[in-house]
Amino acid sequence: MDHKAPKFKESPSQTAGPYVHIGCTPNFSGIGKVWAEDLGARMKTGPVQGTEIEIRGIVYDGTGTPLRDAMVEIWQADAAGLFPSPGETRGDADPNFTGWGRAASHMDTGEFYFDTVKPGRVPFHDGRLQAPHISVWIVARGINVGLQTRIYFDDEEDANAEDPVLSALEHKVRLPTLIAKSQGKNSYRFNIRLQGEGETIFFDV
Amino acid sequence: MTKSPNPPGYMVRDRARHPKALTPSYKTSVVRSPERAMIAFPTSIGENTGPVFGHEMIGPNDNDLVINWAEPGQMALGPRIIVRGRVLDEHGNGVAGALLEFWQANAGGRYRHKKESYLAPLDPNFGGYGRTITDENGGYEFRTVQPGPYPWPNGMNDWRPAHIHFSLFGHAFAQRLITQMYFDGDPMIWQCPIVDTIDSKEAINSLVATLDMSQALPMDARVYTFDLVLRGQRQTFFENRWEGL
Ligand SMILES: [Fe+3]
Numbered sequence: 150m151d152h153k154a155p156k157f158k159e160s161p162s163q164t165a166g167p168y169v170h171i172g173c174t175p176n177f178s179g180i181g182k183v184w185a186e187d188l189g190a191r192m193k194t195g196p197v198q199g200t201e202i203e204i205r206g207i208v209y210d211g212t213g214t215p216l217r218d219a220m221v222e223i224w225q226a227d228a229a230g231l232f233p234s235p236g237e238t239r240g241d242a243d244p245n246f247t248g249w250g251r252a253a254s255h256m257d258t259g260e261f262y263f264d265t266v267k268p269g270r271v272p273f274h275d276g277r278l279q280a281p282h283i284s285v286w287i288v289a290r291g292i293n294v295g296l297q298t299r300i301y302f303d304d305e306e307d308a309n310a311e312d313p314v315l316s317a318l319e320h321k322v323r324l325p326t327l328i329a330k331s332q333g334k335n336s337y338r339f340n341i342r343l344q345g346e347g348e349t350i351f352f353d354v
Numbered sequence: 355m356t357k358s359p360n361p362p363g364y365m366v367r368d369r370a371r372h373p374k375a376l377t378p379s380y381k382t383s384v385v386r387s388p389e390r391a392m393i394a395f396p397t398s399i400g401e402n403t404g405p406v407f408g409h410e411m412i413g414p415n416d417n418d419l420v421i422n423w424a425e426p427g428q429m430a431l432g433p434r435i436i437v438r439g440r441v442l443d444e445h446g447n448g449v450a451g452a453l454l455e456f457w458q459a460n461a462g463g464r465y466r467h468k469k470e471s472y473l474a475p476l477d478p479n480f481g482g483y484g485r486t487i488t489d490e491n492g493g494y495e496f497r498t499v500q501p502g503p504y505p506w507p508n509g510m511n512d513w514r515p516a517h518i519h520f521s522l523f524g525h526a527f528a529q530r531l532i533t534q535m536y537f538d539g540d541p542m543i544w545q546c547p548i549v550d551t552i553d554s555k556e557a558i559n560s561l562v563a564t565l566d567m568s569q570a571l572p573m574d575a576r577v578y579t580f581d582l583v584l585r586g587q588r589q590t591f592f593e594n595r596w597e598g599l
Contacts, residue, residue: 156446157583161557162372163534164380164548166519168465172457172483173521180466180481183422184413188455211385218469224404224527234403236525249405256468274363274398284400286530291382293373293551295532314395323390343386353367353392354401354528 162295165288169220174253189222189251192265198243199228200267202335204300207259208287211344215259219289221341222251223263223300225282230269254289267302267335273313280308280315287341297352300329300339318350326350362587363397364528365444373551380547381508401528402587407453409487416485419458419498423481430480432461432499434575437535437563440492441522444586448492452584453523456496457483463502472504497575503542515542515549522582529584536562537578 170178174187181187193201204223208216226232231242242248243266252261268281283300301309309315309328318324326349329337341349375387415422420430437456441449459465459482464474466482480499488494498518505513518535536543543549543562552558563580570576 157442157444157586158368158371158557158560159444159585160531160533160560160583161552161554162531163519163551163561164383165521165532166534166548167469168457168467169519169521169532171465171467171481172455172485172519175481175483178467180423180483182481183416183484184411188407188453211387214385216386222530224400226400232399232403233405235406236399236403247405271399274396279398279400282400284527286527288532289386291380291384291386293375293377293380293383293387294369295530296388314393317395318393344389348388348390350390351388351392353369353394354397 162293164290164293165220165295167218167290169218169288170253173220173251177253187251189249192247192250192263193245194247195245197228197246197266199269200335202265202267202337204263204265204283204329204337204339205332206261206339206341208254208261208289208341209343215254216289216343217254217256217259219254219259219261219287220251221254221261222249222286223265224249224284224286225265225268226271228266228269230271232271270308275313277313278308278311280305280312282312285341292343296343297354298341298349299327299352300337301327302337303328303330323348323350362589363402364526364585365588366394367585371552371554371557373553377547377551380551383551397526397528402526404523404525404527404529406451407487407523412485412487417496419480419482419484419496422484424479428479430460430499431477432502434497435500436495436497436571436575436577437518437580438493438495438569438577439563439580439582441488441494441524441582441584442492443524443584445589448488448490449524449584450488450490450492451525452488452492452494453485454488454494455483455485455521456518458498458501458518459504461499461502463504471507474502474504500537503540508547512547513542513545515540515546520582522584524584526585531582531584533582534561535580538562538564
């Protein structure tokens with residue numbers, strides 16, 4: 150076994166800044182001219198398997214003010230728990246589902262929105278099954294390194310109870326910050342609080 | 355379950371080389387920085403995988419900011435440069451098929467954005483964004499104009515050094531990264547509260563592109579070289595095994 154430090158070090162992060170939308174969602178920004186559609190705008194390229202859901206949320210700063218300049222990305226398994234990625238070796242994922250979405254916060258309300266499917270369960274590194282969840286990455290002006298969190302679902306109580314990440318949390322009082330709340334049929338709300346009362350759990354993963 | 359391959363996980367991010375969340379001289383970070391410790395756990399398949407972007411989605415001018423937003427026959431204003439380099443992982447291997455997105459101010463330091471507060475002139479032939487995908491060796495390049503420095507609302511006299519923003523997608527969601535490229539020799543690098551969020555001078559220097567006149571295109575563009583490094587996979591024979599193995 151070799152215990153050398155890596156030869157190369159990961160490039161240091163810098164804030165996405167206030168103008169991340171110029172580069173990542175130019176059509177959303179009203180300056181689309183180079184490509185027809187923003188990347189990550191559509192997670193479904195045809196009829197998809199499983200339950201179609203929508204997720205809405207707002208990212209709040211430490212004063213309770215919505216961020217109107219955030220960009221949120223999600224990555225998730227399909228309804229069968231398979232990832233549409235070459236790294237997926239367990240089977241073929243739904244060909245009409247990209248698994249990856251990118252949303253800009255609304256410039257007035259700060260709300261972000263994803264039209265996706267309820268993910269299936271996927272194994273943890275040690276083989277234990279995780280509860281259905283979505284990986285989330287948040288960048289904005291004032292965020293120096295993109296923040297990682299997860300969306301779990303409030304209608305998956307049994308799976309959540311045995312999830313290896315959730316069940317390892319020491320401060321269970323913070324666990325609800327990771328749970329999206331049902332808002333009627335197939336619609337969920339997942340707000341993110343960057344700081345202070347109810348601060349969302351962020352992961353170093 | 356038998357013989358299910360478990361893709362290797364990613365090395366832990368060296369947080370000491372990244373900025374801290376709370377960096378008061380960059381004022382916006384004060385209310386946007388989490389205060390609680392992050393929760394760590396090893397990557398698994400959801401972090402070890404990521405979306406794939408094919409070369410077919412890249413248009414012919416996506417990596418040419420000099421013309422990709424210009425009226426037919428027109429070009430963006432400013433000193434033309436080519437930015438060229440490789441995307442590597444922490445083992446030094448080129449990352450093939452990585453998606454790079456970039457955006458920047460125009461040669462006068464002005465962004466094409468509704469909320470831009472620096473009223474330098476817009477260039478009608480410059481949008482300020484592009485993208486490309488790395489080749490089989492992790493190589494990439496794009497043509498643009500050198501962005502201008504610009505003042506920004508932080509301290510009364512804070513100016514950003516000339517810079518280009520980069521968004522990177524490697525093979526795994528765990529590798530997702532946004533950063534910025536600076537230009538060798540720019541004295542404003544060392545006066546910038548955003549650059550200063552990084553503690554290590556060596557780490558800052560890794561974000562500074564170097565001028566390579568030997569590669570310059572005669573009567574056209576100078577060349578800046580800029581390599582980027584994404585997280586690498588752990589290498590071990592003792593990867594965690596699936597239950598039952
Ligand atoms: Fe900038």
